[in-house]
Amino acid sequence: MANLVITAASVLAGADASGSTGHAGEAITAGQAVYLSSTTKKWMLGDSNSATAEARQAKGIALNNAALDQPINVHRAGDLTLGAVLTPGVAYYLSDTPGAICPVADVGSGEYVCLLGLAKSMTVLAVDIQFPNVAL
Template identity: 50%
Template sequence: MVDITITAANVLPGAGAVTEQGTAGETITAGQALYKDSTGNWMKADADSAVAAARDAKAIALCGASANQPITVQRSGEITLGGMTAGVTYYLSGATAGGIAPIADVGTGEYFDVIGIAKSTTVMKLLFGYSGVSA
């Protein structure tokens, strides 16, 4: 599976961005797809995780943080990420926790979890949608 390449320093909220403050449950880099664990901490989502909640991304990290540090996440709207192809729908990666990949790179045993659709090579419209169905 090939994830898009995201430069953390280029991750920015865009039009209609809905953001939230929280606490990181592990080390997180800007641009990674996240879910909220049972304790309320933000963790890296993973399409082939044994934990069902981890396969259901809910936000993208807008900044980096280590465990127990504050973090800002974006839950909807447009976001600048880079490394995309306009018009392509992107999904949660199973190859790398927190990664984002095109549908062609969703592998066997990974769950389909839409992250968003690229409006350009740099901007994505977030459309989180977990299917509960694996490839």
Template identity: 60%
Template structure:
């Protein structure tokens, strides 16, 4: 399998969403998983095999696209997110080794850290609740 193919224009946080505003530190599209860089305060894409532990953390999911220096809104954990991706209801999805990506467990490989980011509630909706396991693959 591969990372979820997310249509950026279809990413929509549910009515239960808590959101946060910030500034992008790189080009980010809607649906990408992000962390906030401690040095710059800007949002960057999370990555399950990043050398930096902070980059392996998921703070939220981008709700809009932005380039470096532009405003970015993210959905914080604990909400439902609808996206035009083919999810399998009941399946847990994980942070990918592709920056900002989401993948099924089968795609988490050696040298990556297991970080569940949510469980599919349906074929289009994810219960977004990332947890940091700290367990390397």
């Protein structure tokens, strides 16, 4: 398996969604996992093996594309149509590729575990981010 291939135009928050808004600290595409930088107060791409501890803990998934300093909406919890083919019942995690999402089978040695959610269907991810701050 590999990182999910996400169609950005198909990323859509469900009726039970909760989220945040802000500004992008770099180019971000809808469907990428992000964290909020405590230094810049901008949304940045999460990365499970980043040297920066803060980047290893995703806080949500981008709902729209944004260039540096553009407004961004972030899905933090609830159902999310991800614009990718999911396997129902499989857990999806922050990848070691910045912003990417991968199935549990692709979380490798040295990566910090950041659960993004469980697939409810082939298209919907039930987002419930959990970060135990543990590396494999």
